[in-house]
Amino acid sequence: MNTAEILNFPDRQDQFRSNRMENQKTGYIPLYRSIKKKLWAKDVYLRALWDNLLLDAARQPYTAVFKGNSWKLQPGQLVVTSDDLGLALCDRKGIPTGRHAVERMLAFFVKEKMILVQTVHRKGTLITILNYAEYAEKIGNLPEHNTAHISEHNKPSDDAASEGDAAHNGEHNTAHHEQEGNNKNKKISSSENSDEFPNDVTEKFLSRHPDAIGGIYTPAGKLWGTADDLKTAKFIFGRVLIINSTVKDPNWPDWANEVRLMREIDGRTLSEICSLYDWASRHYFWKSNILSPDKLRKQWNTLTIQKSQQPNPPQARPAKAELDWYNRDWADSLPPGTL
Structure with a gap:
């Protein structure tokens, strides 16, 4: 009894041809x-x-x-x-x-x-x-292509009988x-x-x-800005996120453009822009009112004056605790016999 099994190995030449044709179909x-x-x-x-x-x-x-x-x-x-x-x-x-x-x-x-x-x-x-x-x-x-193209197409094709000239022309144009x-x-x-x-x-x-x-x-x-203008705009936005983490991304060309105008028109340096906004972002009043380069530019002079008068921005005052008239803890520190 013959128990031999015939194994069909794929033709490597057919595999290479298939890969080549798939590559050609996507263009080059x-x-x-x-x-x-x-x-x-x-x-x-x-x-x-x-x-x-x-x-x-x-x-x-x-x-x-x-x-x-x-x-x-x-x-x-x-x-x-x-x-x-x-x-x-x-x-x-x-x-x-x-x-x-x-x-x-x-x-x-x-x-x-x-x-x-x-x-x-x-x-x-x-x-x-x-x-x-x-x-x-x-x-x-190119002449080189014509020579190679003609010689290649003069070769018999395994798929020629089934695809024909029309299929070849369409494939050629695509590839x-x-x-x-x-x-x-x-x-x-x-x-x-x-x-x-x-x-x-x-x-x-x-x-x-x-x-x-x-x-x-x-x-x-x-609207436009340099790479450094955009970097400065992103610095400002990073501080805005600290104030309000839910704010959406800004219009970056607009923000970078305002930074550029502060440089070119107003004569501010990028360091001055970052420094002043850093101060405003920690000020109890300005931090909620200066949330963009545009607002920073409009309030520049006012912010500069206040910063010079108050180098450390005042923080929001904590809420006053309600006074408890019946609390006598303060008396514990008095010398005996005082009361």
Whole structure:
């Protein structure tokens, strides 16, 4: 009696072909070997983040929805959050990269003039890859691609009989020429562009105010502040939370803008701004009336005068205890025979 069992092992060549085709279906962008000459590329996290930005950036202009808001993306742009980017950068144990680490890496790319970063409070971060056309140039226009493409397509295909030319053409177009945003962006009709962010306006603003890069600003630059202005605004908000822990996050571009105006227009230093608000936040009256940079700026002179007169802010007086006329504890300390 034959008890032999036939085991079917998967064809490794078919497995590799399947993986390759799945990779092709998601699209790709050119990655030049010259990147290995960059010192920063030796940092595996910087390198992986840069690759992800290139792969997730929009290939064509389109409008996307992210966190319930409409974004009109141009080629080379993507809208994400630092947390989302960190989830795609994990160590061997699967632990994602923290938000602050991601923001430091983005700041490095900004410093290297590789990207522009625009953070819109509670809506997302718009990242623009500078000179994206050089990375997203259509490979079909290059002689090297034509040669490789023709030679590859002259080979017999195992799937040719079942898929045919029509299927191949559709697959080719998808793999080579479509790569629109990250997996959280969804296309919507152009009639829904209620919250558009024209890239040309932002770039003009940043060219006039390069110190806004790394800070925070609205798309047209109406409200903006440097990284230090934003840091000072967050210091003020931290003191506000001590006074009222339930207060909601402020409009950060507005707060940073007020700090910037105090610096540029009023001639205050960031140290003076923090010092005066620290005093006001401990004052029994002002701590509940000065809860924003705007209010601090309006009351600056009054606060400065009071601070000079009272270096230590008076605290709220404790409530007086009700007098007990029948309590004779005070008499215990008197010498015997006094009463």
